[in-house]
Amino acid sequence: MAGAGQDDIQGSDAAEEIHGNGGDDVIDGGGGADIVSGGEGNDHLSDGAGQDSVSGGTGNDTVTAALDIVDDTYDGGQGIDTLDYSAALMTVVIDVVAANASGAEIGTDLVTNFEVIKAGAGADEISGGAASESIFGNAGDDVISGGSGNDTLSGGAGNDVIADGEGADCVLAGTGDDIVLAAADGSNDIYSGQAGSDTLDYSQAAQGVLVDLNTGQATGFDIGHDVISGFEQVVGSAGNDHMNIGTTAMILEGNGGSDTFEFHIPEGSSSAKVIHQILDFMVGDRIEMSRYEIFEDVIDSLEDRFEETYGDDADAQPLPIRVRHEGTDELQKTLIEVDMDRDEHYEMTINLTGHHMLMIVENP
Known part of the structure; x- marks a missing residue:
């Protein structure tokens, strides 16, 4: 003790x-x-x-x-x-x-x-x-x-x-x-x-x-x-x-x-390039950037659209948004590329798992 x-x-x-x-x-x-x-x-x-x-x-x-x-x-x-x-x-x-x-x-x-x-x-x-x-x-x-x-x-x-x-x-x-x-x-x-x-x-x-x-x-x-x-x-x-x-x-x-x-x-x-990924983008979900909204569209006429660049013609500096599809039979992905600072370099990519038909609209 x-x-x-x-x-x-x-x-x-x-x-x-x-x-x-x-x-x-x-x-x-x-x-x-x-x-x-x-x-x-x-x-x-x-x-x-x-x-x-x-x-x-x-x-x-x-x-x-x-x-x-x-x-x-x-x-x-x-x-x-x-x-x-x-x-x-x-x-x-x-x-x-x-x-x-x-x-x-x-x-x-x-x-x-x-x-x-x-x-x-x-x-x-x-x-x-x-x-x-x-x-x-x-x-x-x-x-x-x-x-x-x-x-x-x-x-x-x-x-x-x-x-x-x-x-x-x-x-x-x-x-x-x-x-x-x-x-x-x-x-x-x-x-x-x-x-x-x-x-x-x-x-x-x-x-x-x-x-x-x-x-x-x-x-x-x-x-x-x-x-x-x-x-x-x-x-x-x-x-x-x-x-x-x-x-x-x-x-x-x-x-x-x-x-x-x-x-x-x-x-x-x-403004370094950055790649984001959304694993489960589906109908009802939305992507917002600047004044633009991107969502899943159900119109079949968009199915054949491979690549587009979106922007507001009335805007002196539109926000360029480019959508394209890549993949194989086993893996499909939809790429949204954005020129956030409008310098003709698409520094941000949003990778959506799966093949998506997207609608892009501008909010007032």
Whole structure:
């Protein structure tokens, strides 16, 4: 049993009972079936090999779980406590609600009262609970669900799938090609795709959403007012969505409803060529740019039209829009090319999956 100071205790291979008491202690249980208690203070506890029971006590404690294939018991106690499985190389499944963590390297552990969870290098599955938690997937292709509460979810390296759940959450997808599933909870969330080719998916929302990639905001009755950044693909809701797209190449999917895709280049932006893609353009959807609207036409007489350049003759500077079709028997696409700054260079291309007969009109 240690005193009230900052103690450093190393256990042996025997079964021991170690109590840190007061102070910010560092305790390693070593081998054997140990009982380790941090007591007061911000302690760092490692159980070591053997079927151990670790309790953080009061304070903001860190418990580093051993890779001993033994069923251990970890209790963070009071404070903001961290459960650390970052040494694991294989898959770890952590369920905060069920209060367990399992994996080939760790056995099946009983885990309670942790607010920060760190997974390892494997393809981990982490499910949060009702409290506000911080979850770190680290390396590997992880699946992370925040549950309820105001959570911070970090995917780390790997191609992760992250669902924030209820609450005002912050999602940092990390490196890799990640998918962020936005909850239809009406809360104001922060979603950052960060590095890689990342997807922001609002398909859980029943009502339409406004996604403005120029201002980095997404709003709607079902989703609240979200701050978004670092995404290369966006999936809309089941309702009528409106997406504002700027100079960054995007892959867009309206999902259900009659969706509007609005394209424009903000003043002062580079005129470098950019290619956008719409995966599910259909009857009822619209493309807007400048004063022009483009939508699916059902008139058969347009079927043989291969390429046209549109513009308003009454306008001294018409917006050139060129439509053409490409593809093979297996894959068809419709290309809309636009000279946004009227310099005779078609710097923006909108690639529609499939062969579409389009009508282009000018709004007054």
